[in-house]
Amino acid sequence: MTDAQSTNSAAWFEEILDAMTDMVLVKGPKSRLLWANREFREYYGLSNEQLRELIDGEQSDPDDTLQYVSDDHKVFQTGKMLDIPAEPVTDADGVVRYMHTIKNPIFEDGKVVRQVGVSRPVTDPDLIAQMSRNRAERKESTESLRTLVRAMPSAVVMVDASHRILACSEAFAQLQSRLLSQPISIEELLEEDYAERLEARLPLLNDIDASMAGEQPPRRIEAVSPADSAESWIEIECRAWRGANGAVSGSVAVLYDVTQQHLDQKNLLQANEELSQFNYHVSHDLVAPITTTRGLLNTIAEDISDAQYEQLPEMISMAQGRLLKLNNLVTDLMILARADTASVNATEFDLAAVVEDIITTQLADCDPDPADKVELHLDVSTLHSDRTRITQVMTNLLSNARKFRDESEDNPTISIRSFREDDQVVVQVSDNGLGIDKELGDDAFTMFTRGSSQHIGHGLGLYIVKKHVDRLGGQVRIASLRKPTVFSIHLPEHARPST
Numbered sequence: 001m002t003d004a005q006s007t008n009s010a011a012w013f014e015e016i017l018d019a020m021t022d023m024v025l026v027k028g029p030k031s032r033l034l035w036a037n038r039e040f041r042e043y044y045g046l047s048n049e050q051l052r053e054l055i056d057g058e059q060s061d062p063d064d065t066l067q068y069v070s071d072d073h074k075v076f077q078t079g080k081m082l083d084i085p086a087e088p089v090t091d092a093d094g095v096v097r098y099m100h101t102i103k104n105p106i107f108e109d110g111k112v113v114r115q116v117g118v119s120r121p122v123t124d125p126d127l128i129a130q131m132s133r134n135r136a137e138r139k140e141s142t143e144s145l146r147t148l149v150r151a152m153p154s155a156v157v158m159v160d161a162s163h164r165i166l167a168c169s170e171a172f173a174q175l176q177s178r179l180l181s182q183p184i185s186i187e188e189l190l191e192e193d194y195a196e197r198l199e200a201r202l203p204l205l206n207d208i209d210a211s212m213a214g215e216q217p218p219r220r221i222e223a224v225s226p227a228d229s230a231e232s233w234i235e236i237e238c239r240a241w242r243g244a245n246g247a248v249s250g251s252v253a254v255l256y257d258v259t260q261q262h263l264d265q266k267n268l269l270q271a272n273e274e275l276s277q278f279n280y281h282v283s284h285d286l287v288a289p290i291t292t293t294r295g296l297l298n299t300i301a302e303d304i305s306d307a308q309y310e311q312l313p314e315m316i317s318m319a320q321g322r323l324l325k326l327n328n329l330v331t332d333l334m335i336l337a338r339a340d341t342a343s344v345n346a347t348e349f350d351l352a353a354v355v356e357d358i359i360t361t362q363l364a365d366c367d368p369d370p371a372d373k374v375e376l377h378l379d380v381s382t383l384h385s386d387r388t389r390i391t392q393v394m395t396n397l398l399s400n401a402r403k404f405r406d407e408s409e410d411n412p413t414i415s416i417r418s419f420r421e422d423d424q425v426v427v428q429v430s431d432n433g434l435g436i437d438k439e440l441g442d443d444a445f446t447m448f449t450r451g452s453s454q455h456i457g458h459g460l461g462l463y464i465v466k467k468h469v470d471r472l473g474g475q476v477r478i479a480s481l482r483k484p485t486v487f488s489i490h491l492p493e494h495a496r497p498s499t
Contacts (some may be wrong), residue, residue: 044092145252221262233258472491
């Protein structure tokens with residue numbers, strides 16, 4: 001068939017359909033109008049260009065339109081003809097007449113892609129009276145559900161079979177305002193297509209469609225990312241709702257903000273994992289030095305008994321080393337316990353004075369070295385935070401900087417900077433030592449993880465640092481792994497109250 005023949009054929013069929021006294025219309029998915037004959041266009045007072053992609057005319061009763069959408073959905077879902085004895089149809093002047101309508105599916109490749117409806121006026125007064133009573137019952141039933149949805153304290157939305165929003169609660173409007181980062185009222189959401197306006201931020205359509213298809217989708221949790229706030233988690237539950245005639249007319253989605261529960265569960269799982277690691281490592285690290293020291297002491301006692309004194313200094317030194325390691329572990333565990341349980345005691349103090357005290361204490365435990373000098377560049381010298389916790393944080397970071405010194409470095413340096421960034425105070429400790437192994441990254445803050453395989457240790461130092469900073473309401477991260485190694489601590493202007 002040529003293009004001209006095809007065009008003539010289409011025009012010929014349209015001419016025939018325009019000559020019919022019945023109203024004929026073609027709809028696509030989601031009840032969108034695609035084409036209508038002259039009788040339909042004149043009844044609605046619209047041209048084909050004006051009605052295309054509409055669901056219904058402005059003069060129509062929304063509850064009548066809702067029934068059309070429900071019937072259309074049924075045809076698309078079942079792929080079967082639907083015979084409607086009488087349905088109310090409002091003309092361009094607002095006059096309601098009852099029509100006998102038959103809706104037939106149009107298939108392509110075995111799938112319903114469109115439907116054609118044919119309507120003619122009903123003349124039976126008894127049928128009209130009955131359908132009028134049914135219409136009133138349907139409107140009352142739908143309005144009752146709308147009222148319930150609007151009054152719900154949770155975030156609830158009611159949609160029809162074409163995904164139009166029919167009603168929602170104030171909490172739902174507030175949730176969408178947060179997700180879209182702009183104020184949205186209930187009135188703005190009504191009659192909106194959920195797919196076009198909201199699906200990208202909070203996907204619901206799969207659950208909605210499944211519920212309308214007769215399934216019962218399980219509750220699920222969706223992670224959402226509002227533009228201006230932290231990630232949240234929403235629990236979704238969708239159920240179909242039925243009209244007064246018992247047919248599925250749409251779906252109701254109830255949304256619960258479970259962010260706190262999700263975080264609590266995540267923290268509980270993390271705590272259980274840490275406890276498991278804690279039990280394993282501590283039991284090993286406590287028992288090993290004790291066992292080794294007992295063995296050394298037995299050997300020392302035997303050597304003394306046999307008057308063999310040559311190896312005694314070496315074995316005593318080894319025993320002292322094991323006991324020192326055990327002492328350090330117990331000290332770290334006591335600090336860790338306080339980091340988790342102690343309250344936050346916020347006061348104003350001088351950061352430079354804290355650092356000087358730490359340096360003095362650390363140098364007293366070893367032979368002074370030119371590399372032990374710490375450079376201070378403090379734009380913010382006075383902090384409002386917990387002095388004890390900040391002291392422990394800076395002690396651990398400075399101790400690590402010395403421990404992981406690069407002996408091949410001509411000019412080993414340690415420096416501390418402080419400055420303001422937005423509403424936070426940033427304290428950075430940097431050095432040009434051996435640095436952190438690349439594969440560790442931020443995992444260096446995990447319990448029993450050592451930042452470098454070249455030095456022994458329990459792997460609690462940075463974990464304790466993170467615990468203290470977390471309790472102060474701040475964040476700590478590794479800004480640079482090596483050359484220089486930079487730890488960046490972001491603290492609130494005022495430490496948050498202890499919880």
